[in-house]
Amino acid sequence: MTDSGARRAVPDAAVARLPVYHRCLLELEARGRDTVSSEQLAELAGVNAAKVRKDLSHFGSYGTRGVGYSVPQLILDLRRELGLTHNWRCVIVGAGNLGSALAAFGGFRERGFEVVGVVDVDPERVGRRVGGLRVGHEDELGGIVAEHDVAIGVVAVPPSAAQEAADRLVACGVRSILNFAPTVLDVPDEVQVRNVDLAVELQILAFHEGRRSDAVVGSVPPGVGESASA
Amino acid sequence: MTDSGARRAVPDAAVARLPVYHRCLLELEARGRDTVSSEQLAELAGVNAAKVRKDLSHFGSYGTRGVGYSVPQLILDLRRELGLTHNWRCVIVGAGNLGSALAAFGGFRERGFEVVGVVDVDPERVGRRVGGLRVGHEDELGGIVAEHDVAIGVVAVPPSAAQEAADRLVACGVRSILNFAPTVLDVPDEVQVRNVDLAVELQILAFHEGRRSDAVVGSVPPGVGESASA
DNA sequence: AGCTGTGAATGACTTCACAGCA
DNA sequence: TGCTGTGAAGTCATTCACAGCT
Numbered sequence: 001m002t003d004s005g006a007r008r009a010v011p012d013a014a015v016a017r018l019p020v021y022h023r024c025l026l027e028l029e030a031r032g033r034d035t036v037s038s039e040q041l042a043e044l045a046g047v048n049a050a051k052v053r054k055d056l057s058h059f060g061s062y063g064t065r066g067v068g069y070s071v072p073q074l075i076l077d078l079r080r081e082l083g084l085t086h087n088w089r090c091v092i093v094g095a096g097n098l099g100s101a102l103a104a105f106g107g108f109r110e111r112g113f114e115v116v117g118v119v120d121v122d123p124e125r126v127g128r129r130v131g132g133l134r135v136g137h138e139d140e141l142g143g144i145v146a147e148h149d150v151a152i153g154v155v156a157v158p159p160s161a162a163q164e165a166a167d168r169l170v171a172c173g174v175r176s177i178l179n180f181a182p183t184v185l186d187v188p189d190e191v192q193v194r195n196v197d198l199a200v201e202l203q204i205l206a207f208h209e210g211r212r213s214d215a216v217v218g219s220v221p222p223g224v225g226e227s228a229s230a
Numbered sequence: 231m232t233d234s235g236a237r238r239a240v241p242d243a244a245v246a247r248l249p250v251y252h253r254c255l256l257e258l259e260a261r262g263r264d265t266v267s268s269e270q271l272a273e274l275a276g277v278n279a280a281k282v283r284k285d286l287s288h289f290g291s292y293g294t295r296g297v298g299y300s301v302p303q304l305i306l307d308l309r310r311e312l313g314l315t316h317n318w319r320c321v322i323v324g325a326g327n328l329g330s331a332l333a334a335f336g337g338f339r340e341r342g343f344e345v346v347g348v349v350d351v352d353p354e355r356v357g358r359r360v361g362g363l364r365v366g367h368e369d370e371l372g373g374i375v376a377e378h379d380v381a382i383g384v385v386a387v388p389p390s391a392a393q394e395a396a397d398r399l400v401a402c403g404v405r406s407i408l409n410f411a412p413t414v415l416d417v418p419d420e421v422q423v424r425n426v427d428l429a430v431e432l433q434i435l436a437f438h439e440g441r442r443s444d445a446v447v448g449s450v451p452p453g454v455g456e457s458a459s460a
Numbered sequence: 461a462g463c464t465g466t467g468a469a470t471g472a473c474t475t476c477a478c479a480g481c482a
Numbered sequence: 483t484g485c486t487g488t489g490a491a492g493t494c495a496t497t498c499a500c501a502g503c504t
Contacts, residue, residue, distance in 0.1 A: 019433035046414040065464045065503045082433050083440025097331035104327045111429040176435040184276040199341040203249035205406040210313025295486045296482045
């Protein structure tokens with residue numbers, strides 16, 4: 001697992017933070033800021049300054065000592081590093097509530113992603129429009145992927161149908177999957193999967209919530225106050 | 231950061247996996263399985279066996295050597311550990327596409343969570359029904375939280391309104407927030423926040439996707455094949 | 461004087477490997 | 483024999499602390 005081919009450059013934990021920095025920088029740019037220090041960026045991103053500097057150093061980003069980082073330059077560097085120099089095409093499998101919400105979500109386009117298709121097995125849903133797209137039948141998946149050169153598939157179907165959805169995506173040549181179904185997908189090694197299980201997120205919150213002030217009477221254990229960027 | 235009060239028991243990384251084990255065990259139980267080995271559970275959860283054993287050992291779970299773990303017993307242990315012995319009440323702020331999808335999502339109830347309210351500022355949306363609930367006005371938030379003893383707030387509003395939504399939740403006494411807005415929320419230390427930024431997930435996929443086979447001609451770098459349970 | 465970039469120190473998590481119980 | 487529970491080793495990530503540029 002992990003990588004292997006080329007040099008390991010950026011640690012996974014850092015990769016997971018780069019998009020957050022990117023987002024904060026876009027905000028700074030919108031406010032007309034031209035430079036930013038690691039300390040300020042850290043504040044915005046909710047991490048500490050040393051981490052910001054280390055993360056950025058992984059891909060040879062060059063700030064200016066005594067000054068900070070150039071906001072536009074750093075945005076470009078991050079875009080390059082994150083592969084956002086072109087738009088990534090995505091297809092959503094499942095046009096239920098979640099799939100529809102994702103398709104209609106405007107935020108993707110601005111951040112480098114374009115939803116080019118939504119499909120579903122249910123004939124009831126085929127033909128509807130969501131987020132400016134017509135819901136296609138699942139059989140059209142191959143055509144959509146080929147036509148738009150889709151790189152990322154989003155699985156937004158019930159758990160019982162998730163493995164099949166993933167299999168179809170893989171068969172069509174998609175090698176990156178974002179899975180919202182509460183199931184571990186079985187895919188070939190060369191396919192990467194990221195899971196977002198909403199109930200898992202809630203359960204993690206509940207775990208910490210359940211550990212507050214328990215037992216220990218009269219104490220005021222300051223809880224957690226952590227922030228997790230899944 | 232992190233904890234402080236009581237004894238640190240279970241490492242964060244392990245906590246994040248417990249819900250996944252719990253989910254897999256429910257599946258096993260539904261299939262009538264009575265015992266499971268660490269190896270089998272690991273397979274289902276997409277991790278390795280040593281990790282499963284170590285994770286479970288953190289809260290003194292007792293399996294039987296030579297046999298494995300009792301499925302029903304382990305489910306109970308996990309439920310207790312995750313604080314799922316009672317249902318957690320949640321309230322959703324924001325009745326847009328995502329908020330509505332979350333409210334309508336049936337999967338929560340089965341996993342220990344109950345959505346008891348949905349609110350929005352937009353008068354246009356107030357009064358609509360989503361997932362069996364009437365959308366309330368944001369002013370009703372305090373009443374809903376108090377009445378149902380809500381523990382978890384879900385922020386599903388546009389980024390520009392997210393901080394205000396969080397402030398309101400905190401003011402109402404909610405101390406756990408699941409934030410879907412692409413913004414870092416500023417909250418008091420005793421409030422825990424988990425962020426789910428869908429575009430970030432896509433960007434992480436894109437990062438790895440962009441690193442495939444690059445440059446190195448003719449090589450067949452086996453990519454990533456990782457699985458992240460955010 | 462201010463802030464980056466980075467080796468070195470610390471800490472967290474994972475994996476190994478095996479003793480020991482059923 | 484089979485599988486758990488766990489010290490010990492190994493890997494990865496975070497934080498410190500400071501040299502060095504502007």
